[in-house]
Amino acid sequence: MAYHLLQRDRGGAQGLSDALAHALQTIRHCNKCNTFTEDDVCARCMSTHRDPSLLCVVETPVDMNMMEQTLSYRGLYYVLMGKISPLDGVSARSLGLDRLLARALDGVIKEVVLATNYTNEGEATAHYIAAMLRPKGVTVTRIARGVPVGGELEYVDSGTLAQALRERKTCLG
Amino acid sequence: MNLRSKVDGQPAYVLHTYPFRETSLIVEVFSRDFGRMALLARGARRPRSAIRGLLMAFQPLEIGWAGKGEVLTLMKAEWQGGQPLLAGEALFCGYYLNELLINLLPREDAHERLFASYAHMLGRLADDPAGKVREADLRSFEKALLQELGYGLTLNHDSAGLPIDPEAFYTYRMEQGPVRLEHDEAAAQVFIGQTLLDLAAEDFANPRSRHESKALMRTLMAYYLAGKELETRRIFKELQEL
Numbered sequence: 502m503a504y505h506l507l508q509r510d511r512g513g514a515q516g517l518s519d520a521l522a523h524a525l526q527t528i529r530h531c532n533k534c535n536t537f538t539e540d541d542v543c544a545r546c547m548s549t550h551r552d553p554s555l556l557c558v559v560e561t562p563v564d565m566n567m568m569e570q571t572l573s574y575r576g577l578y579y580v581l582m583g584k585i586s587p588l589d590g591v592s593a594r595s596l597g598l599d600r601l602l603a604r605a606l607d608g609v610i611k612e613v614v615l616a617t618n619y620t621n622e623g624e625a626t627a628h629y630i631a632a633m634l635r636p637k638g639v640t641v642t643r644i645a646r647g648v649p650v651g652g653e654l655e656y657v658d659s660g661t662l663a664q665a666l667r668e669r670k671t672c673l674g
Numbered sequence: 675m676n677l678r679s680k681v682d683g684q685p686a687y688v689l690h691t692y693p694f695r696e697t698s699l700i701v702e703v704f705s706r707d708f709g710r711m712a713l714l715a716r717g718a719r720r721p722r723s724a725i726r727g728l729l730m731a732f733q734p735l736e737i738g739w740a741g742k743g744e745v746l747t748l749m750k751a752e753w754q755g756g757q758p759l760l761a762g763e764a765l766f767c768g769y770y771l772n773e774l775l776i777n778l779l780p781r782e783d784a785h786e787r788l789f790a791s792y793a794h795m796l797g798r799l800a801d802d803p804a805g806k807v808r809e810a811d812l813r814s815f816e817k818a819l820l821q822e823l824g825y826g827l828t829l830n831h832d833s834a835g836l837p838i839d840p841e842a843f844y845t846y847r848m849e850q851g852p853v854r855l856e857h858d859e860a861a862a863q864v865f866i867g868q869t870l871l872d873l874a875a876e877d878f879a880n881p882r883s884r885h886e887s888k889a890l891m892r893t894l895m896a897y898y899l900a901g902k903e904l905e906t907r908r909i910f911k912e913l914q915e916l
Binding site: 620625636664 | 690
């Protein structure tokens with residue numbers, strides 16, 4: 502790509518370079534949810550149509566977009582921009598979880614929904630956040646896992662099915 | 675014929691994965707017959723990769739690899755199942771085991787007994803969400819690890835060859851073992867004889883033995899890790915300070 506731009510599309514290269522420079526200068530982290538934004542507080546956090554008592558914790562801005570696509574969640578977010586990974590040397594401190602703590606204790610938030618990934622690192626992060634928030638009187642919940650919607654058992658991987666079996670629920674009503 | 679160049683159906687656990695290039699992973703595994711190995715999992719980070727969700731630490735797998743050179747290519751991974759995923763504090767204990775293995779176990783050195791003890795330990799962690807047996811288990815794994823690496827502990831007799839007196843006081847010198855302390859003798863770390871005997875028998879019912887065994891193991895691990903601080907221990911501390 503570098504050779505192509507230099508040889509055949511110098512205008513495009515300039516445009517790309519300007520766009521990157523502009524992004525680097527103007528894009529920062531939202532003061533409330535920590536996602537990327539050009540303002541101090543992003544439009545989503547400013548919205549008056551959202552439920553300010555719900556806070557969903559996700560690992561990345563992409564995960565936040567996925568949650569938004571469900572059209573099922575109307576609360577606010579906190580984007581960690583990473584996950585706790587002991588073997589990569591990422592601890593709670595380096596992830597800045599104290600900022601999440603301050604955010605969750607704003608007095609308005611009643612429930613924190615942990616939507617970190619269902620990987621070991623995501624689970625470790627969720628455990629840490631739950632241990633951090635529970636003593637402070639905030640309700641902490643974790644998104645469920647199991648067989649995908651429309652999923653046929655025949656095609657579900659055994660690990661998922663085994664976990665779904667372990668986390669089975671009583672049928673009500 | 676190079677035995678390691680084509681292997682199939684090998685019981686193994688993933689210890690850690692590192693991203694490699696755009697879509698691949700370097701997978702650090704602990705295999706039963708070949709010990710710790712680095713394998714290249716091509717395309718494992720592609721969204722629809724069949725093994726993407728399989729290469730998770732703490733889950734029993736059967737893997738196959740092929741190739742030459744230092745890093746071999748992972749050809750196959752099959753989930754063996756039956757073991758719940760680690761959660762909560764047990765997960766952090768699991769990370770601790772993996773960090774010890776990554777830092778202390780030389781590559782491609784078979785340790786079948788240690789593999790069995792690791793598998794057993796993960797099973798215990800997975801089945802014990804209340805965290806009752808964890809401390810004792812961690813100690814016996816640390817002991818097994820040192821034994822396998824050839825740094826076996828001397829716990830039944832002191833440096834002079836005399837049996838350990840449960841009531842006497844000892845200090846532990848590296849490569850030498852327990853050294854009996856005289857009445858007024860001071861040492862950086864002092865253990866009562868009973869602790870050494872309990873650690874030898876892996877009986878951690880006595881709180882003092884439990885406490886002192888932990889201190890002794892920590893000193894030994896720090897010595898063999900040559901000053902490297904474990905990340906998992908740092909996170910454990912952060913977690914306890916909450």
